Amino acid sequence: MWDGIFTGLETAIAPFNIMMVVVGCFAGTFIGMLPGLGPISAVALMIPITYGLDPSSGIILMAGVYYGAVFGGSTSSILINAPGCASTVVTAFDGYPLAQQGQAGKALALAAYCSFTGGTVGALILLVAAPALASVSLSFQSSDYFALMVLGLTAVAAFSGKGQVLKALAMTVFGLMIATVGTDAISGIPRFTFGNMDLIDGISFLLLAMATFALAEVVMSVLKGEHRHEEAPMDMASLGSMKLTKEEVKHVAPTAARSSLFGFLVGVLPGAGGTIAAFLAYGIERNFAPRAIKEKFGKGALRGLAAPEAANNAASTGSFVPLLTLGIPGSGTTAIMLGALIAYGIQPGPRLFVDNPDVFWSVIISMYFGNIVLLILNLPLIPYISRLLVIPKPILIPLILFFSITGVYLVSFNSFDIELMAIITIIALFLRLLNFPMAPMLLGFILGGMFENNLSRALIISDGSLAFIWERPLTLFIMCLAATVLIMPVVGRLLGMRRLEGKADMLVADKGEG
């Protein structure tokens, strides 16, 4: 393990990789601040750039963008009450009232410190938990992997929440269907290509990610006429002090610690992600707070800001656990990273930490660097980065469209891909209007190939019998877990979580899970 850590440290402290962390955090912060563009779009926009880098640098850049986008989302939540992504919506509940009271600087600093705490706690647990889980999962067989895929896919659907489970399941199946387009990797037979040579290699992951997130989110804002709205002007002079008093630190420290731990655990669950972690952490803090503090929630309570910030950052780190150890992404963003790793020829999963220790450990270590960069560099620069938001929307939107399109074109140099992007964007828009979540579709698409490979192996080994599901105790256990996860939302509602889930659902359906 220590050899791996040193290899990772060596890779992570390479000047170029440190530059990637800094660039990623800045780019992510800027994109995350743009209302409507969340971490998924930010990471998707970076993929074409990472194709020219080596795997470690590429994934480090994407991880930096991920944190940066979450941080940027919090900043716009606090300053202009316009969350950049769903997981920072809760930040606005108490962050924006604080800004209105002339304490925007304090709110931003607190958000940054709590994000740092969440990220640090998350990175430390990840450092210990990931290799332990990876060594256990080295004994997994194809039937266990198949069961894990089922668990990952059902969990994403289950955590979509009330009224969304069936739609999310449908989107997962839709993603699996799209993954079957092209030449079958096992038999070499073309499927669903309808004689079109451009479809022989299937639909590219990058194209699908760009069309359903980056492009669809921007076009959705045009559809809703948001490009005509001017953002509320930010008076940078009235940010106020960024310092916290000793009493304030003592007041929020237990909240940040609790929420970090809680957020990490929620983040590890496939599909739960930062949004649910932030909502639940906020709810728990409010419900357990003394009456006097409880009344301040929603009016600028420091604990109300600390809880979701620590939780969503810890959850972002937590979502890397299933990705790095099992090869199953825990959120939409990590799904995109999984696709990028596969494009590099690296298969995330238990063997990652044996075969590519440099990637495995450098990602974990650079996560910590990312948190430090956000705290030391981004926080003082927020007033300046925010100025980029004054670029008028009629200029910004065509530029984002252009980057999304050329990002795909410059990989394939096939203009058919641009036409296909337009078609997929229109379909994605319509599905969004019908409240279908997009992340499960992308997850289904990315896991589709592995799902089919593991199922074929398991079926061939068991001579075509489905008995492999119940003959191996581990497979059976994971399948039972998948069934439980699907039933959980019903139990959750019975336990009275309806109100919190309802809020999260609307946001997840609207903006997508980070």
Place this chain on the structure above:
Amino acid sequence: MTITKDHIGGLLFLGLSVVYGYYAYDIRMFPGDQFEAFNAQTVPVALAWIGSVIAILMLATASKNHTDKLSFVGLDLALVAKLMVLVWVFAQALQWFGFLLSTIGFLMVGYWLLGERKVKTLLVASVPFALVFWFLLAQVLEIYLAPGRMWQWLLGV
């Protein structure tokens, strides 16, 4: 009866699953593959059935609330259609006019469609950007960008 978003979604997904299933049974296989434990049709056929069941469940549990009706009121469909046509035209233009001219055209028309009317802004925000971007790709990163058929015809390059 109120047709809500859930009904439309369920019907769409049922239609998709049925059509997908029809073509799934149509996937060609090598002789004897149909007797194998796993073949090219296995997963697609299973997905078609699972999709159909989910779609039927969606229809059965669909919300009947009036507030869940699909509404296009307040949505700028025309502008989105124009932007999508612009994307399609950009794809064609890349083949005919090359990267540089297509990018300038795409950005200028894009800005104009979204409400920017100042000619100076249209030019300043598109021409230098496209030139710098093209220079970075073609000269710095040495990525080959096809010049476009029009130039090949006109100049024979």
